[in-house]
Amino acid sequence: MNPQHRLDVLRGVTPPRPHDARAIAALAANPGCARRALMDGAGVDKDAAARHLGFPAPFGQSPFAITRGNVFEALVKADGCAELLRMLRELLGLPVAEVAYHDVENVGAHLRHAHTRTLIDRAARDEHDAGTLYDHPLLSLEIAGHTAYLEPDVVAFQLGGRFHIVEIKSFAVIDGQADPSAVAAAARQAAVYVLALRTLLEELGHDPLKVSHDVVLVCPENFANRPVASLVDVRRQLAVLRRQLTRMSALDRLLEGLPDDLTFDLRPDDDGRPTRPVAELADALRRTTARYAPDCLSTCDMCFFCRDEARQEGASDLLGRQVRDELGGVASVAEALGLADGTRDPAAGQEEIARLLRNAERLRKECLT
């Protein structure tokens, strides 16, 4: 059975869930997790699966945050992207004559992708005829055999003959500083667009490096709505992303050793309600290995399910990477405690950590009694 067919079996009867840039970026967050790689590779709706298992994901987006994001994006793009042009002129020295604006969304939704291709091809072919700003472009990327459609905020051209991805985010830059985790997430997401645009250029027979690895990040400055732009180098994020996508295309290795008929199907009824017995689905999922870490709590829909599993297994992963590193390869809580109170003999290579744990245990006992 070929790998693509195996993935289809894994997913079951529901159509594959399309990936957006945020989801693709999140793939790179925990590259070692086989469960996630398989579920994403098969296009399983992880959110629905987690819900059905009784472990709905703990995140959601506030309507206030969504509104704020939309309002800010509209402001940056208002009046022919007047604010964006100012920033590109100030930041990247965009020549005054370069103002041509193309709203790709002016064509019907089903033609947006084709129209984007045409426009980008024309721009790459003849710089003199190229537009400067392409609003609402639609790019695509193959993720484990499925096409994901991606919508960067704006693609800018004519900055030194290269395409730049413009990413508009509504988190504030205050006195030159922004929340580092928000910037990192934006960079990961922008890297997905860079990769998609490079892939497109390559398909069209152009030099993919015409897409800059510097993306233009636009955020509100201080407490005003006034946008400010900065360049963010996403080379590292691109490298991580590429590696993860390669891993996903090599899913056959992960599929090895799994039964041919293994499926994460929810067996939805006519109303779309899942009918698969929860225990059966949970068993199927447990056939795959997860690598739970507390970071998953903010990035993966399956996090509560995997955390519960880690608890049942008594895995020291529960306590975070720091503790795990400190324990130097002792993966289970019982094992570590056994080494600490001497009820367990260290395996080969565990002598040093065992000695430390025994010492630590002795000191805690001494101090607490």
Add this chain to the structure above:
Amino acid sequence: MSLLTSLARLRALDEGIAQPIATVRHCHLADRPMVFIPLKLSGEAAAPLAAMLGADRDRPRLLVVAQPRNRDLRFAWAAELAGVLLPYVEGFLRDTETVERRNADPYERAIDAPQILVPNRAGVAFVRLLGRSMRFRRADGPYPVPESVPLLGRWLTYFAERAAYPGSSLMPAMTEELGRHWASGQSGLEDANLAALLAWITTGPSDDAEDPLIWPPAGPATDPGFDAEVLAPAMESGSAERVTEALRTQLEPSWRLMWQAIDLLAGLEEGAGVASRWEQDRGSFSGMAAHVAEGAPPQPRRDGAVAAAARLARMERAQAAYDAQRAYDDPLVMAEHRLTGEAFAGEVVDTDPGNTEGEGRSRKLRPLVVIKTDDPVRLSPGTSLGTPQRRAQGAELVSAGEGLVTVKITKGMGRGRTAAPGAVPEIGERVCYTSLTDDFQGSPALPDAEATPWTHGGPPREYVPDDEDAQEEWS
């Protein structure tokens, strides 16, 4: 995190209840702390939504911005907040003591200082942003705000900055403070949830703690489900009462948790070094108050190069001092250093109280003590040592091996030909020695601000807030 704490976390996970990692309390707890739980509007940098605050656990004040996007209402909220916080803060300036200083004029130090407790580190960060958004405002000019607002902004900035200072208790983040005293069986990330951490400490882990319907987040971010289902419709209705009541449901549970946490911390005996750190806090607070009274400008947007370097050096020293003090105050903290070999403890098995070094006039009393220890000592001969049992005493490592350590006492045993009574430990006594010291290491040689080298931006221009600062939109 040390291996000792990691072990405590493993034990907590195994036993289903948090484990102590301190035997005494390392933070100051005020007689009349101010609990402050601010909430912000999701998606905005520093749009206040509400705050529950007060120094009386039975009478919390609830301040609400019924329409957070309305600038006038936000500043009205800020003025209300100032009406509660400023009298609390300024109330501590009435009673002062005169402190004499070597090589400097004496100064007035407040006898007690304010303590504002927020739920978590994100709460401190939000206080910092609130301070930043208020301190440059003006009571006159094109975008006037109530006079108390810029003053509150300066104080909030001060408290948030002081919160980053190791060992300061002026604005503790509750989850951090609890986490310094108990190890839960969950990750540090999950410890940032006040309800979850308290559950681990008191009754054991509970899934309820992560259910926002049962325990709403302790801010500053609100639960997105609450925003969508409750808050947005309430705001749309235009009914201020409804918004207020909705936000009360989100804040009241956290209010109770904050006081429960205070009680837990109060149940621990105070560590010996806490008072001296609080004294520093009082001095710092008095300095800030004097600064304000002299009419100095608000804190700049960014530190100059020298100020930043000096600040960093100060923080590093404070961190080292805080680590050392906690170890001296608390055997469980000292145990971490014993584990790494920087400290050892054991029983005195032999002494030579009359041992001397040198001849004639330079002959010095150097009593020897031999200690039997199970600890892995990783100190080389000649290392200076201190001991929690006799804090004024200095010692030096002579030799270590085979579970026996010989130290000689070099300081603090009296000036006579024989050691002062009690200065040399008796055989059979349990003692602990460590290479950690809490010596003030002197400040690094940094140029005055006026002499900032050009590589670091040259001398900073004196910070004068301009109109732009005052007029900055707050949309």
Add this chain to the structure above:
Amino acid sequence: MSDRLDDLERRIDELRAGVRTAMRARDGARARVLRAELRGAERAWDALVSGERPVKEEPPRLVTVREQVHQGLRLLGAAAQPRLIVAVSAAFFGGTISSSRLTSLRRDEERSFRSSPFGRPYYLCAALTDRLSPARGLLTLSAWPLERRVVGPLSPRVDFLTCAIAVAEQETGDERADRLLVRMARNIPGAADGTLGPPHRGRVIEAARAELRVHADRDTRDRAELAQRAVAQLDDAARLFGAATLGTIKKEYAT
């Protein structure tokens, strides 16, 4: 009364929890039923606590939304987004419209035109893209020549500069007008003088004209070509409100 309030509050809490639980289970139907009940309970609570139903009074509107938009566009003299029209209307005509009320405007105008063509002195209509389809989020006036109502690649910028000049040419002491001009001037090279006060109007006009000169030739050419195509291919209604997207594309691909 407070008993009833207590009961209502309890009920409201239950319903809120119920709604959120239902939402989380993705049970939209149940959430809807509960939410409706919740709204009812909240209204009852509001009524009870304030003694009566709050009545929101709208300020009397003397000028219709349609007329306010017309005034705004006449002043600007170029295709503009609702946001800008609303700001202009507020700054110079004491307008009271909000951009959300403009969303259905164009459709209403088209309906009216189709039922009795040219029955009104003016229509608020669409700007036409290079595919002659209605441009998203842009309004124009039927009285304008087609060249002014089509958008080539440079037109959004040209229109913005034209609007900026129009705003700068207005004599007014209104604070909102100053703020609008500051916002526009900041995005035109050489228009803002770096101070915080309202920019010098002459300077804004000068700077905008200078940039206009850079784009004018090509934009005029693009627009003339588009206008010609519109005349050749579109009927009256489509000239005002744009051709259906799919149709134009089919035509284009066929040729």
